[in-house]
Amino acid sequence: MPPTGAHFNAYFDENFTTSATPANGLALVDYSPSYFDVCLTRRTLFFNLVSLFIGRWAEEFCMSSNSAPKVGVIMGSKSDWPVMEHAVSMLERLGVAYETRVVSAHRTPDLLFDYAKSAAERGLQVIVAGAGGAAHLPGMVASQTPLPVLGVPVESKALKGLDSLLSIAQMPGGIAVGTLAIGKAGATNAGLLAAQIVGLQDATVRSAVEAFRAEQTQKVLDNPDPRPEPEAE
Known part of the structure; x- marks a missing residue:
């Protein structure tokens, strides 16, 4: 100066x-x-x-126009994450925007109701809910939202996930939950199925799903010999 x-x-x-x-x-x-x-x-x-002001406006605009979550991935506790992360990984691979959080049917029932009732207004198109034991989370969420709900049974120590599977699958008529397999495979397929639902209205996601399926088909065709490759001497 x-x-x-x-x-x-x-x-x-x-x-x-x-x-x-x-x-x-x-x-x-x-x-x-x-x-x-x-x-x-x-x-x-x-x-x-x-x-x-411009920075915050731009951030909010980008989030609302490009990255607004289409899939909600929820679970009963943090201990369910090692299973439910496979649903998230599939969504990320297919380019589907998502949100994830812990929502306990038994410990935070008010949060569950608020989350489920506001899901459609916030732009979600499908909810993936994972729970173990007395797995009431998927069914209770389904009772509070018109959105499709996919239930993932998380393996429990006592009954190896059979209790979780039956809790989710045996829903009363009138409240539908799409129940997947127990554990990692179920979570992976829940992410894939959620992407397929989103792909009904999103051509980019639909193309990603088609590419994923074509890729896994090609892997099988490229490796027809079931025998392990010989170790190099």
Whole structure:
């Protein structure tokens, strides 16, 4: 910043201290640090606020237009994640936007109701719900939303997931839950089936599903020999 006493050409303003007036009609004014500091501070603050507003607006616009979740992946507890992450991995592979969180049917029933009732309004098209033991989460979610709900039975220590499977599969008539296999395979297929549902209205996702299935078909055709490859000597 210039030292005090430096001169600048400017139109006369009462906030400046004028010096000699040259022939061009402009007043030579003494530089006032306090005045310019205030202007600079205000200008910096203004542009910072504008940048902040534009940045947040752009972020929200991108999320709403390109990355708004289409699939909700929920589970009864964090211990279900090692299974449910396979549903998420499939969604990521197929380019499907998703959200994931813990929603316990027994420990957080109010949260369950709020989540299920607001799902359609928030843009979700399908919900994948995984639970183990007395696996009431998928059925209770299905009772609170018109969206399709896919249930993934998580293997339990006591009954190896059979209790989870029956809890989800044996729904009363009128409340539908699409029940997948127990464990990793069920979670993987839940992600795939959710993508197929989204693909009914999204050509990009549908193409990704078709490419995935073609790829796995080609892998089988490329490796017809079931015998293991001989180890190199």
